Amino acid sequence: MSAKKPTPADLIQIDFNPGKKDWMDAKIDFEKKRGNWNYQVLPKSAEYVGMPYPRKWSPADEDWKLPDNWQKIIFEGLRDRLDKYRSFKIFMDICVRCGACADKCHFFIGSGDPKNMPVLRAELLRSVYRNDFTAAGKIFGSLAGGRKLTVDVLKEWFYYFFQCTECRRCSVFCPYGIDTAEITMMGRELLDLVGLNIDWIGTPIANCHRTGNHLGVQPHGFKDSIDFAVDDLEDITGVRAEAPINKKGAEILFVIPSADYFGDPHYFGLLGYIALFHEIGLDYTFSAYASEGGNFGLFHSNEMMKRLNGKIYNEAKRLGVKWILGGECGHMWRVLHQYMDTMSGPADFMEEPVSPITGTKFENSKSTKMIHICEFTADLIKHNKIKLDKSRNDQWRVTYHDSCNPARAMGLLDEPRYVINGVCNHFFEMPENTIREQTFCCGSGAGIGTDENFEMRMRGGMPRANAVQYVHEKHNVNLLACICAIDKATLPPLMEYWVPEVEVGAIHELVGNALVMKGEKKDRTDLRGEPFVGTETAGKEEEANV
């Protein structure tokens, strides 16, 4: 029942002129808009984690089976959130609609839908707020920009708040720092209050709550995956590494997004981590309980985020580690950097992180006690603690995609670049308005990377893909490196759609490739099993001889 997939040539016909019709007209034809929205949350998943009003319904239905007092619930929820979040309240009040954010949103650029301008996405909620929560709105109503909360408005919220990836690019340009991600988050929380949510968020949450990870991988499955990776690595390099799980007394707990041990190309990054840790002799452990760094709760509600987040500190405490190392992931790091300590801290049972290899004190995480793998590896490279052969990545001409959350919620910009420059010879930046803090989202973050949402994803990813295309054409770039699990899952189809011939890879895949390991076999290949450039020609000659 999935919609017919449009071709790139269709999608690129974008009309940015919003026309004259007043935007307050809210009606959305979901049937016609298939490919642009996500399926509703399954009642089973919703029930498992106690989301309100679990029921069978579909956005394509006319009747969404809302609870009778849905308006009251929303208003109370709105008031509650206004009292809890200064950000929300201020962002409701001070927007001047200058329009600086308008063409900064990847969904607007890709779709031309005026309501995907961040300002208008926020106005969807703001108009209701004005109508019922401000004096001016109560007196002047629509003259003051107010709008009644109707079912159509609610449906519009559903449509557009699940068409925002909370990437915060607009907030970089806003003169008041208004962060549409905050508004989307509040909008989604409100929708959830009346049981409106999507399955791609609801089910991973339920899985994560139960098994510890979004994919629902149970502990033995997790162990299988890690063991499999260790075997794989031995096949490739001839080196047998250790990858302990739930090891008490390890110095470091290593937390990664679950896609790393199940997804492709994430998996090559996992091989890279294991190889690196083996090479430097790191005393670390995986955890089958804290087997997920990602946190889809972030896309649901703050409460859900906190529920899923708790296990990391719990596990660190139980295992008695000194500090925590986090793998490559985007929104995981938004949670770890900006929320975890506040929600689940203080982490006073651990020590301030110190690299056992270089002795570097990571003062920037002295409270949270969790450092990013790129910070860790950059430090290793800086201190020449690992032997690297850059030419082993010569098959790749690399560009780097700053993942939104590490870039705009963390400021992790130069560390990944430092690592990339340390492990490969050919690195090219995309145009400057598309990288670093101005980076473009993959178009599928924040829980909306589904197949049913394909058209919107391709539209939203278009600005990113276009920038990749630029370096692809100019510098023959063939690898898009990134440090986000969602990126690694959703950029490959995006590349295939817009810029075929560009692969996606983890930074630590490149690290693993370049890493010269002690005792490695002579004919080792890169982590994808391809011979290194240079050795490859020798192999071909042999073939020719045979």
Add this chain to the structure above:
Amino acid sequence: MLEKAITGDKRYWGWIAFVLMLIGTGAIAYLRQLDQGLTVTGLSRDVSWGFYIAQFTFLVGVAASAVMVVLPYYLHNFKAFSKLTILGEFLAVPSVIMCMLFIVVDMGQPFRVQNVMLYPSLNSPMFWDMMSLSGYLFLNVVIGYMVLSSEKKGIAPPKWIKPFIIISIPWAISIHTVTAFLYSGLAARPFWMTAVLAPRFLASAFAAGPALLILIIFLMRKLTRFDAGKEAIQKLAVIATYAMCINVFLVLMEVFTTFYSGMPEHMHHFEFLYVGLHGNNTLVPWMWLSSALAVVALVLLLTPKFRKKEVILGFACIAVFVSIWIDKGLGMIVAGFTPSQMGEVVDYWPTLNEFMVSIMVWGIGLLIMSLLYKIIFTVRGETKPALEAKEDKKELTVPSN
């Protein structure tokens, strides 16, 4: 794009701070001039224009010389200048701004400068000069900006910019012509009242400008990754060579006409410059230095063997530039006023205060030029990494081309 000017390494900021310091020091001198009047200068009722106006005249030439890269590229499709046109245009911009500022600092009532626009006087060359200078500034800002931003976006410049570029070529000629008209139309000043003044100005501009551009290219090659290419440099050198020839030729024409005709009113000014008049020799050594440099420059430039050696070319360019600067920036204006209408020789030499104010204006020009060039090289990815980064074995960023 503009924000490129406010990002940079320590070396860049150090330079900007230095220039700002120059401007600040000069500004104090200017405040003093505002407070006390032009009495703080060396000017007098007899020599009523001096260093400021001379700098203005010289800089109009520098500004106009941008046409020497724009014209070959756009009209003759001379590809080697493709990377140079913006450099020329963004050299013209600060030059024109300096021209305007030198006029303003020379004014007794600078806060009435807008009267030139409020009461336009079509009979005054100064009105036309202001029109042509502001027009030229506008053209160069728009052209330089549009071309560079298109380059940054990786798209062709908009079509409407082409007519602007074409207009800018005769316009460049016009600014120096009208500037010459400021002087050559004055019956009261025989020294300036010559039909070859405008051609002389243009010839000297087209020698000094390209010479300066060559020197800038050499400097930028040291400071950035920018390289104009051998062909472009040599072509510029040839342009400077022939312009210098014509310039010297025109000066000799003046000397012949003046001295063969033997009209005292004309001769006195040249005597003042080259042998001194009524015992006043202030400018004599300078003018001979200028002549000597011109001869040296011509010898070096006209000999292909020397011209093609970049070190020698550099020296020749310095000689051209200094020679013309002395000629226009010191001699040209003062000699017009000496001897005065009453036949008197009144000594003029810029005071320290006057010099400091000029430093301020030069500083503002340098600042604008630094900012603009910083933008060019950053946009093109031609900046060199900071010194600190160089010490580091691994560079943080790799150029994108």
Add this chain to the structure above:
Amino acid sequence: MKALYSFFAVIILIALAYLGITADMTTFFGLVLPYIAAAAFIFGVAYRILIWAKSPVPFKITTTCGQQKSLPWIKNSNLESPHTTLGVIGRMALEVLFFRSLFRNTKMSLKDGPKIVYGENKWLWLAGLVFHWSFLIVIIRHLRFFFEPVPEFILLIQSLDGLLEIYVPVLYMTGVALLMSVTYLYLRRALIPQINYISLISDYFPLFLIMAIAITGALMRYTPLRVDIIKVKELAMGLGSFNPVVPEGIGAIFFIHLFLISVLLIYFPMSKLMHMAGIFMSPTRNMKNDNRMKRHINPWNYPVDTHSYEDWEDEFRDVMKEAGLPLEKE
């Protein structure tokens, strides 16, 4: 349409003031309303700030626009991603005084290729900056009506503002700049389709109101509609020191000017104009990016239901045992 509504609203306000003055309601327009307006403005703004302050900032959600502070040899951008108080002050100063974020503005356009290009777009930044700064200077200049003797700094600002000797009385550059920039801000709303689409009545209204205030002010200064400013100062001083008087014979144009200002003051706290105070309190800008260095406290951080390790091990004990994973309880 929305612009027309706002335009006529301002016209009606002007007419109201005019009718009121012809009906000899000078006490109301000259004293009562200004006091009401001043009170509404002062208490309204303070009230709105206090309402904002009542809500906590539960999380530290800085928008990082530059490199974080991490390893010592990686250059931190303390103004774009500040980790010290000084950095935050610097960042806020850049935002408040120079509109740093708006300076970043770009304009996207889709070219054939397809190719998306990002051009510079500094006009809004420039117009905004000119508008706000000239408005501020205009307000400071007006303090001469409220301060006796007039302090030096006002004299200095006045003389700098009127540096160019144009017209008598001297033309203030900020007045021209204010009118030009506010006109630009209106024109972009009227002419750029996307901006037109997002604009509300409440976006046009303050623009027209400020435009009308500036125009009436200019009419009083530069045209024969002039009023006796000695009397105006007498009125202003009376208002400021709570010894209110309305001198006889100030022209209607002044009361229109004053009335429009009163309307602006009353309108201010209940409108988007509160961005004046809001910019200081925006959590994405005024917080440090030191999240992992220093724990931020959420005052309503309530306990939630998590899946504890013990429960989890209970659920998966058998499979774990089989896989040889270590267990807390056998």
Add this chain to the structure above:
Amino acid sequence: MGIDRRKFLTIAGLTTLTTLGKTVLGSSPAGHDPIETGSQAVKRLAMAIDMQKCRQNEGCVECTKICHKIHNVPDIGNSKEEIKWIWKENFEAAFPNQHHDLLEDEIKNNQVVVLCNHCDDPPCVKVCPTQSTWKRESDGIVMMDMHRCIGCRYCVAGCPYGSRNFNFRDPRPFIKETNPEYPTRTKGVVEKCNFCAERLADGLLPACVDICPEKALIFGNINDPKSEIRQILKSRHSIRRKPILGTNPQIYYLV
């Protein structure tokens, strides 16, 4: 009441305009004109200087003294920044083209009175970028508007006679006795002789003409065939300063 006031203002304004109009259009201004027009021809004021008479009183600077006094011309005491409206100059300096070695000593060694020539084709007017200096249509006086002058000194460069003076500094401290009826100048503007336009308006002759003890200065309308100046120029040989430049000076020197 505001309205009433406005109405009144309009009326007042209109009245002013009408009176203004009347005076502008009215043929003869009030007061007595010392320079009778006599004919329909346009008035052109000029001065003849009788060098013979002037010579007789060597060392006399009455004209300079009175002129500088009533016009608040400062005495800077520094030849570089000197301001002079009317002064005495060496013959050779004033008439470089008339000079030759065999000239009578009487002439050669004496000084002549010089001032702004109020040229018929004044180069200073031509070059001024703000119309701060202009030739008055009604009588040909080259006037100056110090309110508008930007101090660019183009006119100084353009004037072949050294008649234009720039205020390099605030002149006020250098004025010994200020005449309150005439403004001073501010620093940064150019000034020069105005043929006593303010006295002419009051029906008086230029102060220098009035005061000259030898009556060596003859002032009048050169377009009036019956005027004194016209008569004397007809009867005596006269020269002008640098006539070759085509400025057509209106100061005539009677040899």
Add this chain to the structure above:
Amino acid sequence: MYDASKIILGILIFLVLATSPFWYSKATGQSDYLPDPVILTKDTPGKDVCVMPTDYMRSSHMDLLNDWRNSVVRDGERKFVSPNGHEYKKSLSNTCMDCHANKTEFCDKCHNYMAVDDQTCWSCHVEPKEEL
């Protein structure tokens, strides 16, 4: 309330700025000062009326002066006939200051009160000697 100290400080600064006219008038005690320009007429018989009505002069004397300046300097028009038929010479120093002979007691009073700079006039035009 959260971040109380910072926000209250901010509000206080706002309040002080917004009410500064009040505090300033309390501090200086000059709030009810009104300029009382004094006219010290020189002995000029028959000129006991101003060139224009007082109301007009109070608000728009600069218009008149500007107008006079331009017509005298540029057009050589030196006569002014007032609305009530009197004839005057257009001159700041010689007409206006004949009656308003005391700049400090007349012009400066209001000009200081309103902080209006009149140097543009007096840097050239000579103010009468004040004999009293």
